Amino acid sequence: xxxxxxxxxxxxxxxxxxxxxxxxxxxxxxxxxxxxxxxxxxxxxxxxxxxxxxxxxxxxxxxxxxxxxxxxxxxxxxxxxxxxxxxxxxxxxxxxxxxxxxxxxxxxxxxxxxxxxxxxxxxxxxxxxxxxxxxxxxxxxxxxxxxxxxxxxxxxxxxxxxxxxxxxxxxxxxxxxxxxxxxxxxxxxxxxxxxxxxxxxxxxxxxxxxxxxxxxxxxxxxxxxxxxxxxxxxxxxxxxxxxxxxxxxxxxxxxxxxxxxxxxxxxxxxxxxxxxxxxxxxxxxxxxxxxxxxxxxxxxxxxxxxxxxxxxxxxxxxxxxxxxxxxxxxxxxxxxxxxxxxxxxxxxxxxxxxxxxxxxxxxxxxxxxxxxxxxxxxxxxxxxxxxxxxxxxxxxxxxxxxxxxxxxxxxxxxxxxxxxxxxxxxxxxxxxxxxxxxxxxxxxxxxxxxxxxxxxxxxxxxxxxxxxxxxxxxxxxxxxxxxxxxxxxxxxxxxxxxxxxxxxxxxxxxxxxxxxxxxxxxxxxxxxxxxxxxxxxxxxxxxxxxxxxxxxxxxxxxxxxxxxxxxxxxxxxxxxxxxxxxxxxxxxxxxxxxxxxxxxxxxxxxxxxxxxxxxxxxxxxxxxxxxxxxxxxxxxxxxxxxxxxxxxxxxxxxxxxxxxxxxxxxxxxxxxxxxxxxx
Amino acid sequence: xxxxxxxxxxxxxxxxxxxxxxxxxxxxxxxxxxxxxxxxxxxxxxxxxxxxxxxxxxxxxxxxxxxxxxxxxxxxxxxxxxxxxxxxxxxxxxxxxxxxxxxxxxxxxxxxxxxxxxxxxxxxxxxxxxxxxxxxxxxxxxxxxxxxxxxxxxxxxxxxxxxxxxxxxxxxxxxxxxxxxxxxxxxxxxxxxxxxxxxxx
Ligand code: HEM
Ligand SMILES: [Cu+2]
Numbered sequence: 001x002x003x004x005x006x007x008x009x010x011x012x013x014x015x016x017x018x019x020x021x022x023x024x025x026x027x028x029x030x031x032x033x034x035x036x037x038x039x040x041x042x043x044x045x046x047x048x049x050x051x052x053x054x055x056x057x058x059x060x061x062x063x064x065x066x067x068x069x070x071x072x073x074x075x076x077x078x079x080x081x082x083x084x085x086x087x088x089x090x091x092x093x094x095x096x097x098x099x100x101x102x103x104x105x106x107x108x109x110x111x112x113x114x115x116x117x118x119x120x121x122x123x124x125x126x127x128x129x130x131x132x133x134x135x136x137x138x139x140x141x142x143x144x145x146x147x148x149x150x151x152x153x154x155x156x157x158x159x160x161x162x163x164x165x166x167x168x169x170x171x172x173x174x175x176x177x178x179x180x181x182x183x184x185x186x187x188x189x190x191x192x193x194x195x196x197x198x199x200x201x202x203x204x205x206x207x208x209x210x211x212x213x214x215x216x217x218x219x220x221x222x223x224x225x226x227x228x229x230x231x232x233x234x235x236x237x238x239x240x241x242x243x244x245x246x247x248x249x250x251x252x253x254x255x256x257x258x259x260x261x262x263x264x265x266x267x268x269x270x271x272x273x274x275x276x277x278x279x280x281x282x283x284x285x286x287x288x289x290x291x292x293x294x295x296x297x298x299x300x301x302x303x304x305x306x307x308x309x310x311x312x313x314x315x316x317x318x319x320x321x322x323x324x325x326x327x328x329x330x331x332x333x334x335x336x337x338x339x340x341x342x343x344x345x346x347x348x349x350x351x352x353x354x355x356x357x358x359x360x361x362x363x364x365x366x367x368x369x370x371x372x373x374x375x376x377x378x379x380x381x382x383x384x385x386x387x388x389x390x391x392x393x394x395x396x397x398x399x400x401x402x403x404x405x406x407x408x409x410x411x412x413x414x415x416x417x418x419x420x421x422x423x424x425x426x427x428x429x430x431x432x433x434x435x436x437x438x439x440x441x442x443x444x445x446x447x448x449x450x451x452x453x454x455x456x457x458x459x460x461x462x463x464x465x466x467x468x469x470x471x472x473x474x475x476x477x478x479x480x481x482x483x484x485x486x487x488x489x490x491x492x493x494x495x496x497x498x499x500x501x502x503x504x505x506x507x508x509x510x511x512x513x514x515x516x517x518x519x520x521x522x523x524x525x526x527x528x529x530x531x532x533x534x535x536x537x538x539x540x541x542x543x544x545x546x547x548x549x550x551x552x553x554x555x556x557x558x559x560x561x562x563x564x565x566x567x568x569x570x571x572x573x574x575x576x577x578x579x580x581x582x583x584x585x586x587x588x589x590x591x592x593x594x595x596x597x598x599x600x601x602x603x604x605x606x607x608x609x610x611x612x613x614x615x616x617x618x619x620x621x622x623x624x625x626x627x628x629x630x631x632x633x634x635x636x637x638x639x640x641x642x643x644x645x646x647x648x649x650x651x652x653x654x655x656x657x658x659x660x661x662x663x664x665x666x667x668x669x670x671x672x673x674x675x676x677x678x679x
Numbered sequence: 680x681x682x683x684x685x686x687x688x689x690x691x692x693x694x695x696x697x698x699x700x701x702x703x704x705x706x707x708x709x710x711x712x713x714x715x716x717x718x719x720x721x722x723x724x725x726x727x728x729x730x731x732x733x734x735x736x737x738x739x740x741x742x743x744x745x746x747x748x749x750x751x752x753x754x755x756x757x758x759x760x761x762x763x764x765x766x767x768x769x770x771x772x773x774x775x776x777x778x779x780x781x782x783x784x785x786x787x788x789x790x791x792x793x794x795x796x797x798x799x800x801x802x803x804x805x806x807x808x809x810x811x812x813x814x815x816x817x818x819x820x821x822x823x824x825x826x827x828x829x830x831x832x833x834x835x836x837x838x839x840x841x842x843x844x845x846x847x848x849x850x851x852x853x854x855x856x857x858x859x860x861x862x863x864x865x866x867x868x869x870x871x872x873x874x875x876x877x878x879x880x
Contacts, residue, residue, distance in 0.1 A: 136700040201711055209704040239707060243714040251722065251817065260806050260813035261731070262722065268729030268810025273722060280718075581686065583693040625835060631848045634693065636686055 003608035004184070009162045014097055016078075021160040050587040052138035053548055054123045057145050059442055061120025062435070064145075066511075068112040068152055073508060075105035077501050080466070084498035086484035087491045098483040099166035100185065104155060106169025107189060110285070111196055112152040114423070117431040118292040119148070119203050122231050124442050125434075126207065128539035128546060129225045131216025131555045131562075136209035138585040139627065140202050146595025147199030151192040154602050158188040162606070165189035168481065170278060171252065173263035173271045178256045184606050190253045191602035197245045198598075204238025207231055216538075218557035222316070225537040225560070226309065229316050230295030233323040234288045240327070241284035248277035257605070272337055279330035287326040289423065291319060293430020294361060297383045300433050301365045302561075303533050304380040305372025306663070311364040312560055318357035318364075325354050335403045336410050344403040351401035355394055362387060377533065378452030379433035385460045386425040386433075393421030396471065414474025417467045424463050432459075432511075439518075440527040444544045448521070451514035458507030466500025469493035528652050529573070534659040536561035541572065543649040549582045549637060552646045567661050575650050579642040583634050590623050597623070691847070698851040705855045709862050712825075716866050719818040720873055727878075729810035736811070736878030739804055741795075745875045748791045749867065752826075755784035756864040763857050771845050774853070775837055781860070782833045785826055792823050819870060825863050832856045 011017035035041055048056055078101055082091040093101070127135055135141050158164040165185040167176035176186045211232045215224070224232070252274065254260040261267040263274045302309040309315070331339065331347040365387060374380065396418045400406050409415060432455070439447045473493050478485065518525065531540040541563045542550050553576045559565035566572040597620040604612035627633075727736065762777035796816070799805065806816035836856055839849045 136697075136704060205704055205707045205711065208707050209700050213700045213703060239711050240714055243711045244718055247715055247718045247722075254806075254813065254817065258807065260817070261729075261808075261810045262726070262813050262817075264810075266731070267808070268726060268731040268733075269813075270725055270729065270810060273725050277718060277722070581689055583690060621831070625831075628835060628852070629839060631843070631846070634690060636689065 001609075003604070003610070005161070005607040005609065009184075011160070011163065014094055016093060017097055017159075024156055024159045045589075046587065049592045050142075050589045052142050052585045052587060052591075054127050054135045054138065054141060055442060055546060057141050058120045058123030058125075060145055061116040061123060061148070064149055064152060065113050065115075065117035065120060065431075068108050068116070070508065071156070072105050072108035072113055073505070075101045075108070077505060079105065080494075080498040080501040082483065083485075083494045084491070087488060088486055089484065091484055093483065095483045096163075096166060099168075099481070100164045102481055103165045103168050103171075103185075103189065104158075107165075107192065108152075108155060109423075110169060110289070111193065112148070112155065114289045114427050114431075115196070115200060116148055116152075118234075118289065118427075119144070119200070121296070121431065121434045121438065122207060122227075122292060125438055125539050126228055126231050127210065127214070128441070128542055128550050129228045129537050130211060130214060130219055131538050131551060131557065132210065132214035133549045133551060133554070133582065134214075134585065135206055136213055137206050139588055139591065139633070140206050142588065142591030143594050144199040144203040144206065146591050147202070147598055148196045150595045150599035150602065151196030151199070153599050154188055154192040154195065154606070157603070158185070162188065170282070172278075173252065173255070173269075173274050174265045176252065176256075177264055178259075179264070187253070187256060187606040190249050190256070191605055193249045194246060194253070195598045195602050197242050197249065200238055201242040201246070204235045204242065207235040208239060211235070216551075216554050216557060219538075219562070222313070223557055223560050223562070225295075226298035226312070226315055226319075227292070227295035227537075230291040230298075230319055233319050234291045237284045237288050237291075237323055237326065241281045241288070244277055244281035245285075248274060248281070251277075253605070257608075272334075275334050275337065276330070279333045280327075282333065283330045284323075284326045286419075286422065287322055289427040290430075291322065293386075293427050293434075294319065296379075296430045296434040296437065297365060297386060299537060300377075300379045300383050300437050301368045303437075303535050304375045304377050304383075305369045306375070306534070307368055307372040308536075308561060309364070310367035310370075311360075314360055315364050318360045321357040322354060325350065325357075329354065332401055332406070335406045341403075348401045348403050348406075352398050355398050358394060362391065376453075377436065378447070378449055378456060379435075379437040381453060381456045382429045382433040382436070385456060386429040389421065389425040389429075389460065389463065393418060393426065396421060409474055411480050412474035413470040413478045413480055416480050417470035417474065420463075420467050420470075424459075424467075429459070432456075437533070438539075440532045440544050441530075441539060441542075442545055443522075444527055445518065445522040446525040446527060446532055448514050448518045448525070451510050451517055455507045455510035455514060458503050458510055462500045462503030462505075462507055464500070465503055466497045469497045469500075529657045530649070531563070531567075531659065536564040538562045541566065547642075547645050547649070548584055549642070552576060552579055552582070552642050564664070567659065568664060573650060573653055573658070575646060579639045579646065581639050582637045582642055584637055586633055586635050588627075588633070590627055594620055594623050694847060698847065701851060702855060705858060709858060712862070713866075716818075716821070716869070719814075719821060720869065723814040723818045723874060726810040726814040727874075730812070731809040733808040733812060734802075734804045736815075736874075739799055740875050740878045742875060742879055744791065744795055745871065748788050748795075749871055751784050751788040751791065752864055752867050755781045755788065756861055758784060759857050759860045763853065766845060766850060766853055769845060771840055774845070775840055778833050778837050778840075782830055782837070785830045785833070785860075789823060789826055789830070792819070796820075815874065818874065822863065822866055822870060825859075825866075829856070829860050829863060832859070 011021050035044060048060065051057065078093065079098070082093045082098060085091050123135070123141065127133070155164065162184040165171060165176070165188060167181060167186055167189070171186060171189055174180060211224070211228060251260070251262040255262050255264060255269075261269040263269050263271045265271075298309055298315060329347055329351045331343065332351045335344050335348070365383070396414070400409055400415065400418060436447055436452050470493075473490055476487070476490060478487070478490055527544040530542055530544045530546070532544070538555065538557065541555060555562070563572065597616045601613055601616040601620070604610070604616060730736075758777050758781045762774050762781065765773035765777055804812055806813050833856065836849070836853055839852065843849050
């Protein structure tokens with residue numbers, strides 16, 4: 001009846017694991033009670049979970065990412081604490097538990113922090129940046145969100161019921177095969193990846209079509225804002241790369257569940273096939289995480305330097321180059337596999353070449369700042385911190401791209417330092433910049449800048465403290481994923497790294513305080529114009545938060561900095577002579593239902609509860625069938641209602657709220673020339 | 680014009696736009712599916728000689744049987760095309776007839792495939808036997824699964840044509856389903872020439 005699910009699944013084997021389970025379950029119950037106490041279930045269901053509004057879906061993605069960031073970071077803190085004390089002793093974590101922690105940390109940070117964070121920001125902003133009223137497929141968008149949430153749910157529940165994988169976030173066979181890993185851990189990992197991976201693929205398709213089909217008149221490809229460009233590139237990457245993840249995860253699942261021999265030691269399996277397939281997805285994946293952050297930095301740096309983005313075209317081409325090259329380098333993750341020297345050389349050189357377009361970008365951002373009037377808004381500070389720190393990570397990456405050097409550094413903490421050095425500034429800082437920059441667009445009030453700056457300093461100092469020692473440790477011969485060690489020379493560095501993690505913890509606390517303080521004082525930080533930073537791109541032309549339809553009148557664009565151009569030309573904030581009826585998608589509860597069903601399907605497959613898996617699958621098919629027969633999925637917002645909403649918005653804008661555009665007047669449309677000072 | 684008439688005109692206009700996006704989106708989806716098949720092909724090529732102690736492709740494949748499957752599937756692509764042509768001349772009855780024929784041919788293909796799989800498993804050549812057979816069953820099985828979903832899709836569209844007639848959304852679904860069905864044909868040709876033909880040579 002319940003497959004291999006028995007009472008033994010409760011983690012009584014260690015008090016730390018029990019504690020983790022208690023916190024997870026307790027947290028779930030607390031949220032449940034809080035919503036019940038606030039009588040918010042109905043609002044939550046009708047206004048949020050069933051909503052097909054891309055802005056609300058985006059907010060839910062970001063909330064998911066922030067919650068999972070806390071979980072993933074607790075894992076990191078536990079590992080740092082363990083390694084700080086585990087010199088010649090077992091520390092406080094048994095080996096099997098430590099292995100689960102690094103596996104879940106990596107999996108969570110990549111799939112359930114970075115992916116939902118960037119998808120959320122894209123959802124909130126990209127339709128507004130291209131002057132669209134919605135994404136191409138609003139319902140599919142909701143399904144994607146809940147598939148991602150279902151995957152996150154599988155990782156979370158593995159803490160309380162059963163165990164998580166011990167095979168690392170990459171899950172290499174044969175160790176992850178059924179012979180060496182008979183428990184449920186690897187299955188949890190696999191099904192979390194499969195379920196959320198399908199959701200990501202759907203998002204990728206959705207945003208390709210949205211950007212290709214839904215741009216407003218005048219917005220040619222070469223007038224799209226950089227964030228939209230990076231979104232287009234990563235959507236294409238997702239569409240090409242994520243199927244590889246689905247394939248490799250399905251193959252390993254078949255090996256484990258039905259006794260296939262794709263990757264087994266004997267019987268004709270080939271485990272290097274796994275490494276190849278995984279990294280054919282995996283390397284593009286790191287650019288999927290980083291490129292949107294590059295887009296955010298591009299927007300932020302132009303806005304807060306009060307200048308046009310320098311080298312827009314070169315940024316576009318560099319982004320496209322990186323996207324294409326990202327498919328040509330996957331083998332650098334296993335130079336030590338023993339390919340011939342020539343093969344390794346080709347992939348090594350290809351890897352180094354990626355540094356060129358990336359360098360172009362760094363210079364473009366620096367030239368944008370050059371002689372600009374820089375404002376140290378938190379998002380700008382994160383951008384500057386990124387530029388300095390990311391270059392260090394890039395240099396160590398070029399070093400690792402040399403196969404002979406990689407033979408020495410492979411799987412050492414040098415590598416761990418390298419990829420955190422790329423992902424924390426290159427992805428996370430970008431998302432934090434985006435959070436600070438676009439928060440008012442989503443909620444209608446600004447985030448507290450003081451706490452934003454504080455969070456930045458704790459994050460960046462914490463980062464350097466936590467990861468620079470790991471470069472040194474790598475040279476000293478420490479390999480990654482060590483539960484305890486015997487070399488006393490390592491310990492001081494590991495203690496510093498632990499302090500760094502504590503510092504990052506304070507950074508996360510500052511973000512929490514920032515959210516709390518801003519929400520408390522929201523009345524005094526309201527954004528009435530919809531354009532709090534004197535922004536340049538089209539998302540600032542809508543109200544904050546934007547009306548369900550974003551634009552009452554679909555705008556026409558003449559310039560890369562479309563909204564800046566409108567403000568200069570005096571066409572911003574003008575009421576229309578007449579408004580029209582607007583067609584919008586109706587809410588649908590099928591998204592959350594499909595998410596719940598895929599969670600049930602994943603859970604059932606992990607525990608071999610075949611009847612439940614079959615039931616969930618059939619019900620999911622029925623849901624899709626119902627949706628496929630529904631031809632009345634849209635409704636109309638009448639023109640009178642649109643006029644009322646627009647009138648209320650425009651009525652609250654006084655000329656005092658508008659930005660002084662006089663400084664910008666003398667600048668010709670395409671010049672990057674310095675701005676004259678205020679007269 | 681009355682308000683509801685205006686509204687339905689607006690809705691129809693929006694619908695047209697959204698159906699256009701759907702068609703483009705469907706092409707993109709097919710591309711992701713093509714990547715899945717490409718990697719399953721690659722896995723098969725890597726593993727096709729790894730028959731361990733089990734039977735090899737030469738012991739197992741029967742080109743005659745495969746030719747039968749191929750004939751059924753190619754013919755079904757033709758009949759689907761005829762259904763699409765009937766749609767363009769607004770003959771709902773014809774559309775249903777041709778879709779029905781397509782469905783039968785598709786189910787015939789699936790039956791033959793099942794027979795083949797069953798026979799292989801019965802002689803001890805199941806997917807758990809060797810890397811070669813794992814890759815074979817996964818590639819061919821994934822294609823078969825797609826055909827099965829396509830068959831379900833044909834049933835749904837037949838139902839929609841009967842209930843709703845050839846409305847705009849129904850036509851669009853029919854066209855997209857057609858793309859899917861022809862795509863599976865192309866994949867099958869790949870399977871025939873990468874799996875079965877070299878397998879018996
Ligand atoms: C915020 C501060 C962070 C700290 C203190 C931290 C700490 C750690 C530690 C201690 C490990 C294990 C190293 C080892 O194997 O010896 C690790 C692994 C890893 N981390 Fe982080 N991390 C942080 C953030 C992130 C972020 C933001 C990401 C991705 C977006 C990330 C992705 C990974 C991955 C993929 C692994 C490899 C897991 C494995 O070995 O399978 N981490 N991290
Ligand atoms: Cu890589």
